[in-house]
Amino acid sequence: MSRQSELRRAILAAYGVSLYLYPAEFRECYGAELKRCARQMLAESRSPFHTALLLAEDWFRSLMKEYFGMTLNRIPQLAILLMLTTFVAGTAVVISQQVLRLSANDPQIQLAEDAAQRLNSGEDAASVIPDRKVDMAASLAPFVIVYDDRGRPVTSSGSLDGLTPTPPRGVFDFVRSNAEEQLTWQPRPGVRIASVVVRTSKGFVVAGRNMREVEIRKDKITDLAIAGWLAASIALTVLWLVTPMFGGSRSPQLRTNA
Amino acid sequence: MTSHDSRQSQELNPLTPAVFHILLALAEGRKHGYAIMKEVEADGGGFLRMGPGTLYGSLQRMTAAGLVEETETADEADGDERRRYYQLTSAGRKALNGETARLRQALSAAKRKGVAAPAGTAR
Numbered sequence: 538m539s540r541q542s543e544l545r546r547a548i549l550a551a552y553g554v555s556l557y558l559y560p561a562e563f564r565e566c567y568g569a570e571l572k573r574c575a576r577q578m579l580a581e582s583r584s585p586f587h588t589a590l591l592l593a594e595d596w597f598r599s600l601m602k603e604y605f606g607m608t609l610n611r612i613p614q615l616a617i618l619l620m621l622t623t624f625v626a627g628t629a630v631v632i633s634q635q636v637l638r639l640s641a642n643d644p645q646i647q648l649a650e651d652a653a654q655r656l657n658s659g660e661d662a663a664s665v666i667p668d669r670k671v672d673m674a675a676s677l678a679p680f681v682i683v684y685d686d687r688g689r690p691v692t693s694s695g696s697l698d699g700l701t702p703t704p705p706r707g708v709f710d711f712v713r714s715n716a717e718e719q720l721t722w723q724p725r726p727g728v729r730i731a732s733v734v735v736r737t738s739k740g741f742v743v744a745g746r747n748m749r750e751v752e753i754r755k756d757k758i759t760d761l762a763i764a765g766w767l768a769a770s771i772a773l774t775v776l777w778l779v780t781p782m783f784g785g786s787r788s789p790q791l792r793t794n795a
Numbered sequence: 796m797t798s799h800d801s802r803q804s805q806e807l808n809p810l811t812p813a814v815f816h817i818l819l820a821l822a823e824g825r826k827h828g829y830a831i832m833k834e835v836e837a838d839g840g841g842f843l844r845m846g847p848g849t850l851y852g853s854l855q856r857m858t859a860a861g862l863v864e865e866t867e868t869a870d871e872a873d874g875d876e877r878r879r880y881y882q883l884t885s886a887g888r889k890a891l892n893g894e895t896a897r898l899r900q901a902l903s904a905a906k907r908k909g910v911a912a913p914a915g916t917a918r
Contacts, residue, residue, distance in 0.1 A: 559848075567851040570879055574829045574847035595846020602852055 545579045548589045555596055560781035563603050607781050618773045626766035633758045641731035641751040642719050645679055649717075649744035652681050653735040656742065665742075666694040673697045674728045677747050684709070685740040695745065697724050704734065704743060712736050721748065810894045813853050816843055818862065818883060818891040825866050825882035828854070854881060862887035 552575045582588040652665040662683040671680040673695045680695025688709045690701040702724035712734045722732040730745040820834035835845045857863045866880045
């Protein structure tokens with residue numbers, strides 16, 4: 538076998554392999570004809586190398602065109618997939634953050650309700666608060682504050698910068714008519730307290746706990762969700778791009794053709 | 796030809812050079828892919844070369860647009876392979892006629908304005 542015919546055979550084999558990069562339907566529909574044309578081009582050519590260059594240029598140009606045409610047709614599919622991914626990731630973040638936030642109210646609910654019950658049964662305010670004093674900014678331990686009916690502190694196991702802070706007046710107004718409220722209270726920038734406010738016969742009881750650790754967990758979950766969303770979006774986009782190569786998506790043009 | 800075909804062929808004018816030359820290659824009758832490629836090359840005076848990928852991509856879109864149709868496969872004279880043949884549809888012929896008229900008009904306008912063809916090209 539001459540060198541020229543060996544070269545032709547090698548070029549044809551390479552061209553045959555390169556056809557696998559076309560979308561599956563195009564390849565299945567026209568692959569044999571493409572190969573036949575290439576074989577004839579090579580057979581009639583005086584310079585197999587020059588023909589190989591022509592075939593390569595045509596292969597690249599038509600490959601781009603086929604994928605570009607299919608990609609445009611399939612953009613709605615990708616948009617739906619990405620929207621679903623975003624919805625799932627967003628829902629996961631919202632649910633997990635809500636679970637974390639709600640669980641941050643434990644054990645304040647029990648502390649506030651127990652203290653209110655004891656106050657209502659006539660016990661002294663000083664006797665219903667825990668003995669241990671808590672720095673609200675530094676400690677993660679729960680604290681209890683008793684306020685009178687006008688919202689002034691009566692006694693407290695928690696302090697912030699040496700003082701007993703008071704929630705906004707609107708909180709007490711709300712609890713006056715609704716008996717209980719669970720809220721995130723920010724007595725000063727950077728200090729966020731998971732608080733439970735309960736109405737008593739003589740005023741209000743607030744039980745709270747610094748949310749520092751909860752917020753760190755919430756941030757971690759958000760970071761994980763963003764990383765997961767990004768990885769899923771990239772994986773789906775890559776799958777979406779390569780699916781036509783394996784025949785996972787049918788071209789509308791070929792359907793018309795069939 | 797239906798009114799839909801007619802509208803479709805009008806929408807396709809002006810045709811891309813590849814589509815025009817494929818239609819032109821099929822003007823005299825049905826041909827298989829390689830014969831179309833050779834005809835396009837000859838009609839283009841050597842200035843237009845079309846590879847198999849471009850040809851079959853165009854044929855696929857032209858078939859979908861109703862400009863050409865695949866006829867029954869035929870046995871090759873020199874072998875046992877069966878080839879796919881293509882021929883013009885009436886919409887394809889109309890599009891070809893329309894494009895030829897448009898090119899003729901452009902050519903006469905160019906002549907009227909004294910636009911000379913570059914040296915070495917057909918006049």
